[in-house]
Amino acid sequence: xxxxxxxxxxxxxxxxxxxxxxxxxxxxxxxxxxxxxxxxxxxxxxxxxxxxxxxxxxxxxxxxxxxxxxxxxxxxxxxxxxxxxxxxxxxxxxxxxxxxxxxxxxxxxxxxxxxxxxxxxxxxxxxxxxxxxxxxxxxxxxxxxxxxxxxxxxxxxxxxxxxxxxxxxxxxxxxxxxxxxxxxxxxxxxxxxxxxxxxxxxxxxxxxxxxxxxxxxxxxxxxxxxxxxxxxxxxxxxxxxxxxxxxxxxxxxxxxxxxxxxxxxxxxxxxxxxxxxxxxxxxxxxxxxxxxxxxxxxxxxxxxxxxxxxxxxxxxxxxxxxxxxxxxxxxxxxxxxxxxxxxxxxxxxxxxxxxxxxx
Amino acid sequence: xxxxxxxxxxxxxxxxxxxxxxxxxxxxxxxxxxxxxxxxxxxxxxxxxxxxxxxxxxxxxxxxxxxxxxxxxxxxxxxxxxxxxxxxxxxxxxxxxxxxxxxxxxxxxxxxxxxxxxxxxxxxxxxxxxxxxxxxxxxxxxxxxxxxxxxxxxxxxxxxxxxxxxxxxxxxxxxxxxxxxxxxxxxxxxxxxxxxxxxxxxxxxxxxxxxxxxxxxxxxxxxxxxxxxxxxxxxxxxxxxxxxxxxxxxxxxxxxxxxxxxxxxxxxxxxxxxxxxxxx
Amino acid sequence: xxxxxxxxxxxxxxxxxxxxxxxxxxxxxxxxxxxxxxxxxxxxxxxxxxxxxxxxxxxxxxxxxxxxxxxxxxxxxxxxxxxxxxxxxxxxxxxxxxxxxxxxxxxxxxxxxxxxxxxxxxxxxxxxxxxxxxxxxxxxxxxxxxxxxxxxxxxxxxxxxxxxxxxxxxxxxxxxxxxxxxxxxxxxxxxxxxxxxxxxxxxxxxxxxxxxxxxxxxxxxxxxxxxxxxxxxxxxxxxxxxxxxxxxxxxxxxxxxxxxxxxxxxxxxxxxxxxxxxxxxxxxxxxxxxxxxxxxxxxxxxxxxxxxxxxxxxxxxxxxxxxxxxxxxxxxxxx
Numbered sequence: 018x019x020x021x022x023x024x025x026x027x028x029x030x031x032x033x034x035x036x037x038x039x040x041x042x043x044x045x046x047x048x049x050x051x052x053x054x055x056x057x058x059x060x061x062x063x064x065x066x067x068x069x070x071x072x073x074x075x076x077x078x079x080x081x082x083x084x085x086x087x088x089x090x091x092x093x094x095x096x097x098x099x100x101x102x103x104x105x106x107x108x109x110x111x112x113x114x115x116x117x118x119x120x121x122x123x124x125x126x127x128x129x130x131x132x133x134x135x136x137x138x139x140x141x142x143x144x145x146x147x148x149x150x151x152x153x154x155x156x157x158x159x160x161x162x163x164x165x166x167x168x169x170x171x172x173x174x175x176x177x178x179x180x181x182x183x184x185x186x187x188x189x190x191x192x193x194x195x196x197x198x199x200x201x202x203x204x205x206x207x208x209x210x211x212x213x214x215x216x217x218x219x220x221x222x223x224x225x226x227x228x229x230x231x232x233x234x235x236x237x238x239x240x241x242x243x244x245x246x247x248x249x250x251x252x253x254x255x256x257x258x259x260x261x262x263x264x265x266x267x268x269x270x271x272x273x274x275x276x277x278x279x280x281x282x283x284x285x286x287x288x289x290x291x292x293x294x295x296x297x298x299x300x301x302x303x304x305x306x307x308x309x310x311x312x313x314x315x316x317x318x319x320x321x322x323x324x325x326x327x328x329x330x331x332x333x334x335x336x337x338x339x340x341x342x343x344x345x346x347x348x349x350x351x352x353x354x355x356x357x358x359x360x361x362x363x364x365x366x367x368x369x370x371x372x373x374x375x376x
Numbered sequence: 377x378x379x380x381x382x383x384x385x386x387x388x389x390x391x392x393x394x395x396x397x398x399x400x401x402x403x404x405x406x407x408x409x410x411x412x413x414x415x416x417x418x419x420x421x422x423x424x425x426x427x428x429x430x431x432x433x434x435x436x437x438x439x440x441x442x443x444x445x446x447x448x449x450x451x452x453x454x455x456x457x458x459x460x461x462x463x464x465x466x467x468x469x470x471x472x473x474x475x476x477x478x479x480x481x482x483x484x485x486x487x488x489x490x491x492x493x494x495x496x497x498x499x500x501x502x503x504x505x506x507x508x509x510x511x512x513x514x515x516x517x518x519x520x521x522x523x524x525x526x527x528x529x530x531x532x533x534x535x536x537x538x539x540x541x542x543x544x545x546x547x548x549x550x551x552x553x554x555x556x557x558x559x560x561x562x563x564x565x566x567x568x569x570x571x572x573x574x575x576x577x578x579x580x581x582x583x584x585x586x587x588x589x590x591x592x593x594x595x596x597x598x599x600x601x602x603x604x605x606x607x608x609x610x611x612x613x614x615x616x617x618x619x620x621x622x623x624x625x626x627x628x629x630x631x632x633x634x635x636x637x638x639x640x641x642x643x644x645x646x647x648x649x650x651x652x653x654x655x656x
Numbered sequence: 657x658x659x660x661x662x663x664x665x666x667x668x669x670x671x672x673x674x675x676x677x678x679x680x681x682x683x684x685x686x687x688x689x690x691x692x693x694x695x696x697x698x699x700x701x702x703x704x705x706x707x708x709x710x711x712x713x714x715x716x717x718x719x720x721x722x723x724x725x726x727x728x729x730x731x732x733x734x735x736x737x738x739x740x741x742x743x744x745x746x747x748x749x750x751x752x753x754x755x756x757x758x759x760x761x762x763x764x765x766x767x768x769x770x771x772x773x774x775x776x777x778x779x780x781x782x783x784x785x786x787x788x789x790x791x792x793x794x795x796x797x798x799x800x801x802x803x804x805x806x807x808x809x810x811x812x813x814x815x816x817x818x819x820x821x822x823x824x825x826x827x828x829x830x831x832x833x834x835x836x837x838x839x840x841x842x843x844x845x846x847x848x849x850x851x852x853x854x855x856x857x858x859x860x861x862x863x864x865x866x867x868x869x870x871x872x873x874x875x876x877x878x879x880x881x882x883x884x885x886x887x888x889x890x891x892x893x894x895x896x897x898x899x900x901x902x903x904x905x906x907x908x909x910x911x912x913x914x915x916x917x918x919x920x921x922x923x924x925x926x927x928x929x930x931x932x933x934x935x936x937x938x939x940x941x942x943x944x945x946x947x948x949x950x951x952x953x954x955x956x957x958x959x960x961x962x963x964x965x966x967x968x969x970x971x972x973x974x975x976x977x978x979x980x981x982x983x984x985x986x987x988x989x990x991x
Contacts, residue, residue, distance in 0.1 A: 026495065027504050030516040031476040037500075043492040128470070135816065179980050183397070193745065193983040196812045200749075200916055201976030203819075204969040207841045211963075226823055256494075260486050264468035266435055271539070272459025272487040301820050305813070318475040353824035360817025 032316045051324065054315040058327035062110060065331055069106045069338035070098060074345045100233070108232040108240065109337045109351070110330040112297050115244045115289040117311070117329020118251050118322055120304030122286035125258045125320040126279050127188040133305040134169075134290040137195025140299035141202040142172025143291065144225050147298070148209045151221050161224070162239070162295035169294055172198060173287045227300035227352025229337045240292050247289040251322050254282055259319035300352045302359025303329045303336075386411055386575065387432060387462070387543055392441035394424075394431040401427045402599045404441065409543075409592075414569045415577045416586040419596035420620050425579045426467075426547060428596065432577065433464040433545045445543075459487035463541035465532060465549055471520050477531050478516040481506055484538035506537040509564065525552040533561065537568075544568070546578040550585070558582075562589045583620070587611050587635045595619050611635035665936045668929055672943035676724075679950040683720040684712050686954050715845070722844040722852055723950040723967065726912045729859050731945025732866040733904040734919020735926070735938045739873040740897045741792070744924065744982070748788075748905040749916025751811030754842075755818035756787020757909035766825045773854040777910045781858065784906030787814060788898065842915035842968025844953050855907040862903030863942070869896050870934040877932065915968045917975025918945050924982060 028035040033048045070082045077085070077094060084090045085098040120133040127137075134140055146168020150160040176198050180191040210221055257278045261268050268275040290304065307329035311321050314328075333351070336358070340351040387409040394402040402424045409415050409432075417425045430436045432443055434450050443450045445462060453461075471480060484506070485499040507513040510530045515523065520531060529552055536544060546565070550558040566589055568574045580586040586593060587607040594604040597619045603610045616624050616637055623640040684696045691699075691708060698704035699712035730748065737746040748754055760783025764770035770779065794810045872893035875883045880890055908915070922945040923937055930936050949967060952974065956965035 026500055027478055027507070027516065028482060028495070031478045032517070033476075033479070035495075037495045042496075044495045045492070046494045128472075130473070179984065182984060190983055194980050197976050197979040197983065199812070200972055200979075204841070204972030204976075208965060208969050211841075222823065226820065256486075256489075256491070259472075260483055262472040263483070264466065264470045266430075266433075266464070266466040266468050269435055269455070270433060270459060270462075270464035270466065271484065272454075272456035274455045301816060312474070316474070318472050318479050349824070353820065356817055356820030356824070360813065360820070 033318075048315075048317060051315045051317045051321075054311075055323055055327060058311075058324060058331060061331045062327060062334065065334040065338070066106050066110065069109075069334055069341075070102050072338075073102075073342055104234045104237055105229050105232050105337070106334055108237055108296055109229050109333045111237065111240050111244050112229070112293045112300065113303055113307070113330035113333030114326040115240070115247065115293040115329075116300065116303040116333070117307035117326040118244075118248060119286040119290040119293070120306075120329070121308040121311070121320050121322050121325035122251055122254075122258070122282045122289075123304070124308050125262060126282045126286075127192055128262060129188060129192060130309055132188065132192050133308075134286065135299065135301055135304055137192050138176055138197075138199030138202065139169050139173050139195070139287065139290055140294065140301075141199040141206065143169030143294040144206055144299055145202050145209075146171070147224060147294070148206055148221055151224065152209055156220075158236070165294045165298075166291040169291045170287055172202065173283065177283065223350060224298045225352075226350045227298045227355065228350040229297050229333075230341075230348060230350070232296060236296050240296050243292040244289065247285055247292070248323075248326065250285045251282075251289070254278065254285065255320055255322050258282060262319070298352065300333065301356040302362070303332055303355055306359050306362050307332055385409060386446050387577070388444045389428075389432065390442050390444065392431060392443055393439045394427050394436050395439055396427075396436075400439065400599070402431065405599070405601060407432075407594065407601065407604075409575060409577055411575050412569065412573050413575060413592040414565060414590055415575075415592040415594060416590035417577070417579045417594045417596060418581075418583055418586045418619070423596040423619070424599040425596050427599075429545055429547050429577065429579050433462065433466075433547075434458055435464075435466075456487045459539065459541070461541055461543060463536045463539040463544045465536045465544070465546040467547045467551065469528070473521075475520050476516070477512060477518050477520055477523070478503070478507070480520050480531060481512075481534045481538050484535035487539060502538045502540050506534040509537060509568075510534040511560075526554060526557040529553055529557070529561065533564070542573075543575045543577070546576065548579055548581060550580065550582065558585065565589065583611070583616070583637050584629075587637070588629060588632050607635055611637065661931060665930045665940070668926075668940055669936075669943070672940060672947065675947045676943055676950075679947040679954070680720050680724065683723065683950045683954045684716050686957055687711070687716060718847070718849060719844045719953060720950060721849075722847045722912060723953045724946045725852060725856075725859060726844060726908045726915065727918065727946030727949030728942045729862065729904040729908040730915060730918045730949070731922050731941040731943070732863055732938055733901050733908070734945070735923040735934070735941040736866055736869070736873070736897050736901050736904075737919065738923050739877060739934050739937075740894065740901070742877065745920065745979075747917060747920030748784075748901065749815075749914060749919065751788070751791050752814035752818065753784050753788045753791070753811075753901070753905045754909045754914035754916065755815040755822075756790075757781070757784040757906050758914050759783055759818040759822055760786075761910065762822045762825055773848075773851050777854050777858070777907065780910035781902065781906035784909060785902045787818070788902055788905070790814065792898070841966050842909075842913035842971075843966035844912050844949070845964070845966070847911055851911055855911045858903045858907040862900045862907065865896055865900035866904065866938055869893060869900060870938050873897065873934045877934070913968055915949070915971055917971050917979060918949060921975050921978045921982070922948065 026035065026037050028037075028046070033050055036047045036049065038045050038047055067079055067082070071077050071079045075097065077098065081090055081094055082098055085094040086103065088095065088099075090098065123132050123134055123137070124130055126132070143165040146164040146166070147161050148164075149168070150156060150164030154160045154164070176191065176195045179198075180187070180194040182190070206225070257273060260271055260273045261275050261278050263271070265275055293300070308321060308325040311324035311328040315321055315324050317324075333355070336354045337351040340349040340354045385408040389405060389407040391404050391406060392402065393400055393404055405428065407428070417428060419425045427436065431438060434443075437451060445453065445458065450458060450462075482499070482503050485502060488499060489495070504513075507516060510533050512527070512530050512534050515527060515531065520528065523531065529549065533549065549561055549565075553561065562585060565576050565578065569576055569591070590607050592604065593607045593610045595602050595610055595615060602619060603615055611626055613624055613626055616622055616626070625638045625640065626635050627638060628634070629636040681693055681696055684700075685691050685693060689711060691711065695704055695708050696712055699709045702709070733748050734746070737748060737751070738744060740746075757780040760779040761776050764776065764779045770776060791811050791814055872888060875886050875888045876890065876893055883890055923941045926937050926940045926944060930940065949971070952970040953967040956967055956970045959965055959970075
């Protein structure tokens with residue numbers, strides 16, 4: 018049959034060239050291409066981290082960077098690397114990882130390449146929560162982070178609630194309700210910013226765009242465990258999500274309780290996106306673009322969770338590096354770069370996809 | 377393939393009522409699907425045939441009554457357990473972006489898999505068999521999006537077959553297919569029943585194809601069953617008129633010896649090409 | 657058309673005209689110094705106390721007229737867009753057209769120091785045109801025609817990009833922040849009769865085109881193929897409609913900034929009352945939209961504690977729930 022010998026799995030006829038590894042009664046699928054892509058992404062991430070730590074208007078040679086990391090550099094180097102650049106870069110990597118994962122989860126559940134947290138109102142809701150904290154509750158790091166999480170989760174819950182009819186949530190209804198909620202909350206956010214004192218308004222606006230400047234080890238300690246937990250939970254869901262990408266009827270007939278899976282995936286996605294927003298404010302388009310790029314590289318069907326996360330991390334580290342260095346003497350917030358570049362990429366993606374007639 | 381229980385009919389409905397949004401479409405219906413049969417449900421649009429199939433397939437919870445699978449209420453089964461016994465070929469056409477044929481068919485093995493049993497030899501064999509049976513083995517590496525309508529339907533059928541269920545439900549499996557492929561699909565269904573003992577339940581809108589292939593025909597109207605049994609007993613001019621509102625003549629299909637419905641010709645003034653051939 | 661339908665249309669038209677006048681008078685009445693209806697009417701005709709005259713004929717008249725004109729434009733643009741794309745969720749604000757106009761003006765101001773009214777107007781028109789073309793092309797490229805979800809998503813994404821961009825520019829320095837902020841939120845205040853005057857020719861041409869193109873849109877509403885079979889020049893109708901939408905949206909945004917949801921919800925209400933005949937829907941949408949925008953601006957004066965709430969924010973806050981309610985309706989799901 019189609020030239021696949023009996024010694025290899027029939028799955029090797031597909032583009033992923035999957036192989037089976039059997040041990041006793043257990044069997045695990047191995048996707049060589051996907052693994053290679055993930056390894057390459059990790060390598061790319063390391064390169065990006067190295068670049069952002071050493072290449073700069075104030076350059077530090079890579080070997081000096083390494084000694085500074087291990088506490089044996091000059092005080093100046095240790096300040097720059099240990100206090101400024103390294104935590105910022107690591108925060109960026111984690112935020113990118115979280116956003117990539119969240120985007121992949123949402124896109125899988127909504128069966129739509131555009132169904133990501135930033136488009137469906139979650140980010141705007143997180144911004145609302147953060148603004149409330151900043152303008153009415155003193156605006157400390159903890160308060161802002163909690164506000165962002167509360168706002169984001171609250172918005173997601175409301176959007177989910179309003180998108181539910183007869184106890185089911187049709188994916189595209191979720192997206193549309195999210196857009197409506199996002200537009201409303203954006204107006205509310207504008208209102209709050211204008212109502213505040215100008216100084217507060219300015220810093221609030223900076224936060225709203227998405228910014229990694231000054232993100233330190235404390236934040237890393239907060240976001241690290243959350244992202245780790247989110248990653249594990251997401252990976253546990255990935256087999257179910259692959260089946261869930263069919264229509265609801267087909268998923269049910271295959272024995273998937275898709276409603277539960279959907280809720281679980283959205284919850285994990287919201288958790289990850291909340292952690293990201295709490296750290297850096299809403300950074301546009303990483304959650305949208307990273308999963309799409311990852312899919313094209315790995316050519317794997319299914320939600321591609323790990324590759325999406327890693328792609329997001331690479332994107333964000335590079336974007337923050339460019340935001341910090343490329344416009345010297347000024348520093349841009351990373352969200353500006355991700356917004357403009359991501360947007361252009363998105364437009365290209367859409368026109369390509371829809372020209373091919375794929376919904 | 378073993379029949380796992382001693383229950384007489386594996387799939388039954390007892391006094392079942394089904395509907396959407398407050399409208400009741402199927403009302404108090406009883407149905408026993410004979411094991412090892414090719415049961416076909418026919419009826420006019422809106423007669424409730426698709427709704428009944430969805431109720432049998434666990435997609436719709438009954439408002440009253442119950443659907444039993446192997447003697448147990450179908451909604452009490454764990455989802456994967458039900459999916460190992462009962463398969464469905466639904467009408468929906470959406471597939472994940474860019475997926476290859478063999479990957480799509482292999483998703484049909486999901487009910488038999490788990491975290492540590494991701495691809496057993498049984499999975500391998502089932503997928504190979506399914507591709508062979510549906511003559512889609514040559515398409516295995518291709519992207520599903522690039523296939524024609526007929527090819528896609530065969531691939532969906534392969535996915536349902538890979539699921540290896542004793543009972544298979546099919547919702548209008550011949551839509552989007554040209555006549556040759558329709559016959560292919562139905563011939564395959566007939567073979568599955570005859571050679572492997574599957575029980576099949578299909579909704580078909582073509583009455584003649586239904587009469588030709590069904591071993592058990594169920595006619596519906598207004599959410600109720602008005603007739604059921606062997607096609608030659610069920611398909612009569614009176615029934616066709618009652619269920620479809622069509623005047624017809626019924627003869628015996630010379631190829632398959634099953635009933636063939638011939639709609640009555642209704643001449644109009646100026647209709648010079650046709651002459652009435654005498655009355656029935 | 658049955659006589660009852662015609663009767664309903666006339667009744668609605670008449671009712672909306674009355675509502676329009678009432679909303680206008682209300683708008684002139686409300687403010688830091690509330691005036692009575694008689695005072696307002698007298699002042700309009702030039703009689704009465706001098707300070708009342710100043711208030712009524714000054715800023716209040718300005719904002720009322722701006723709201724009226726911009727409302728007319730947005731109502732027409734929304735109805736046209738929904739008819740053209742056969743998409744019940746089409747709204748210039750949601751589909752990124754307004755964002756395009758705003759982004760173009762902001763770019764001109766921030767990088768090239770463009771501040772003149774006419775120049776900004778042309779920029780707004782250009783930006784609106786580019787944005788609408790981009791979203792339309794993206795959404796309708798390929799075998800399948802643009803579904804509502806697609807266009808809404810493409811527009812939302814494009815809007816997000818453009819607003820991020822506008823925000824970014826606004827952050828560059830404190831001084832321009834207030835000016836830039838305007839382009840993120842729509843408002844009818846302080847827009848000046850000269851700005852309106854500059855935009856008026858475009859708005860008039862756009863409105864006339866909008867009314868002229870309605871029979872063609874009716875035919876197009878039955879499907880492109882059927883329309884062609886009726887002898888319709890599909891390409892020309894589409895092009896003229898697109899031009900009308902661009903003129904109306906671009907000019908309206910140049911005058912009042914991006915105002916969302918008006919063009920979305922008003923045609924739905926009108927269609928619900930009088931059916932889908934565009935020859936009625938477009939003019940009636942214009943009237944209703946104008947009345948609503950004046951009311952939104954008025955409400956913003958009353959509801960804001962200490963400072964006014966811009967009309968653009970009011971329409972978003974009030975229009976959001978209406979949009980969500982629309983999405984929940986079962987009919988939409990079928991699309």
